[in-house]
Amino acid sequence: MTKTMGKIGLRTVAAVLAGRVLPRRLFQRCGPASSRAVALTFDDGPDPDQTPRILDALRDAGVVATFFVVGSKVERHPEVIRRIVEEGHVVGNHSFTHPRPGAIDAAGLIAEAEKTDDVLAAVVGRRASMFRPPYGGLSFKKLLGLWKVGRSLVFWNVDPKDFSCLTVDEVRSNLSRRPLRAGDVILMHDTVPFAAALIPEIAASVRRLGLTFTTPDAWGRHR
Numbered sequence: 001m002t003k004t005m006g007k008i009g010l011r012t013v014a015a016v017l018a019g020r021v022l023p024r025r026l027f028q029r030c031g032p033a034s035s036r037a038v039a040l041t042f043d044d045g046p047d048p049d050q051t052p053r054i055l056d057a058l059r060d061a062g063v064v065a066t067f068f069v070v071g072s073k074v075e076r077h078p079e080v081i082r083r084i085v086e087e088g089h090v091v092g093n094h095s096f097t098h099p100r101p102g103a104i105d106a107a108g109l110i111a112e113a114e115k116t117d118d119v120l121a122a123v124v125g126r127r128a129s130m131f132r133p134p135y136g137g138l139s140f141k142k143l144l145g146l147w148k149v150g151r152s153l154v155f156w157n158v159d160p161k162d163f164s165c166l167t168v169d170e171v172r173s174n175l176s177r178r179p180l181r182a183g184d185v186i187l188m189h190d191t192v193p194f195a196a197a198l199i200p201e202i203a204a205s206v207r208r209l210g211l212t213f214t215t216p217d218a219w220g221r222h223r
């Protein structure tokens with residue numbers, strides 16, 4: 001337990017440091033406060049049931065989002081990815097099979113990123129510049145390898161842990177631990193049935209704060 005905590009602590013500290021000193025096009029944990037915007041991100045899809053529900057809610061709320069997709073699922077549900085892109089959202093790469101960090105080396109992770117990009121290129125005619133490693137797990141070697149092949153790494157700084165919640169109320173309560181602020185990157189999953197119900201509330205609270213929605217790649221073009 002202590003060992004695991006230590007590891008996570010180190011990773012978090014490294015991520016914070018990297019977020020402070022590296023250009024946003026290489027590494028982002030959150031965006032600039034000056035942007036007056038937050039980024040809503042969904043991992044692990046596309047899911048044939050949840051993703052369309054989320055897309056309906058995003059459309060009704062007038063919110064743009066980023067979907068970090070798993071290539072093997074893109075192959076199975078290409079129509080969902082086409083809809084994501086047609087409706088103006090941004091697609092990021094989240095590997096091909098969502099491997100555990102300890103189960104794959106740097107070359108393997110890069111091969112997974114490239115395989116997902118090939119699928120995306122075939123389905124929507126474009127690759128993803130942004131990459132989010134599964135479980136946020138990243139060694140220095142993997143980081144360098146991904147940079148070498150031109151990836152922009154995107155993490156998050158707000159995590160309501162929706163994957164381990166049993167109800168919408170639980171996700172809502174995790175999300176409300178601190179008020180959202182400009183530059184926040186919110187991590188949710190389009191594989192659990194909570195986000196669609198929460199999108200109207202998130203949109204309302206973001207707008208009440210005088211903020212809007214953006215995508216991490218838009219931040220990445222600024223510095």
Ligand SMILES: [Zn+2]
Pocket residue numbers: 043044094098133134135
């Ligand atoms: Zn994931």
